[in-house]
Amino acid sequence: EVQLVESGGGLVQPGGSLRLSCAASGFTFSRYWMHWVRQAPGKGLVWVSHINSDGSSTSYADSVKGRFTISRDNAKNTLYLQMNSLRAEDTAVYYCARDSLVGFDLWGRGTLVTVSS
Amino acid sequence: EVLMTQSPATLSVSPGERATLSCRASQSVSSNLVWYQQKPGQAPRLLMYGASTRATGIAARFSGSGSGTEFTLTISSLQSEDFAVYYCQQYNNWPYTFGQGTKLEVK
Numbered sequence: 511e512v513q514l515v516e517s518g519g520g521l522v523q524p525g526g527s528l529r530l531s532c533a534a535s536g537f538t539f540s541r542y543w544m545h546w547v548r549q550a551p552g553k554g555l556v557w558v559s560h561i562n563s564d565g566s567s568t569s570y571a572d573s574v575k576g577r578f579t580i581s582r583d584n585a586k587n588t589l590y591l592q593m594n595s596l597r598a599e600d601t602a603v604y605y606c607a608r609d610s611l612v613g614f615d616l617w618g619r620g621t622l623v624t625v626s627s
Numbered sequence: 628e629v630l631m632t633q634s635p636a637t638l639s640v641s642p643g644e645r646a647t648l649s650c651r652a653s654q655s656v657s658s659n660l661v662w663y664q665q666k667p668g669q670a671p672r673l674l675m676y677g678a679s680t681r682a683t684g685i686a687a688r689f690s691g692s693g694s695g696t697e698f699t700l701t702i703s704s705l706q707s708e709d710f711a712v713y714y715c716q717q718y719n720n721w722p723y724t725f726g727q728g729t730k731l732e733v734k
Contacts, residue, residue, distance in 0.1 A: 555663075613661035613663075
């Protein structure tokens with residue numbers, strides 16, 4: 511089955527860190543750019559970060575630049591998001607998404623990150 | 628950053644009626660625009676890409692139009708499963724930006 515499954519979310523204190531994972535299956539993961547998109551409770555979708563197919567190029571939203579790091583392990587078919595210096599405003603469901611070059615055609619179910627003391 | 632503005636924020640339509648959703652870009656994005664549908668508790672689903680091409684498995688009652696800065700998603704005859712939130716997104720410029728969404732609700 512073609513799918514993406516996120517994990518690693520949870521409750522963390524302000525200033526803390528979390529590492530999200532996104533396990534891909536059913537397709538050739540190494541061929542695709544990948545993205546992280548987040549959605550705060552009751553709010554809209556916000557693009558967070560992207561990585562190209564071999565991991566050599568990345569980009570970030572200004573709101574997370576310098577705090578978040580995207581990476582991938584093509585041998586393990588897994589995408590990561592290392593989140594440091596977390597703030598209350600980072601509280602959201604984090605989705606990984608596959609880039610088909612004409613939109614994000616495959617999404618995971620998301621993992622909830624809650625930043626609170 | 629390209630600002631995407633969707634209107635209206637909420638659209639109330641009766642089943643079987645037509646719904647028209649709008650998306651405006653702050654600068655031209657050519658036809659590099661997609662639409663997603665999101666239901667409560669679910670991930671977004673790709674509906675339309677290239678502004679007017681239906682994604683795999685999307686019903687023919689969904690159609691998209693526009694280019695440049697003005698885009699429209701039309702649902703010709705609303706079914707119960709169509710009531711959801713719809714987002715547009717441009718992929719012409721980094722960062723890829725989303726509109727704030729239009730909630731399509733039952734009238």
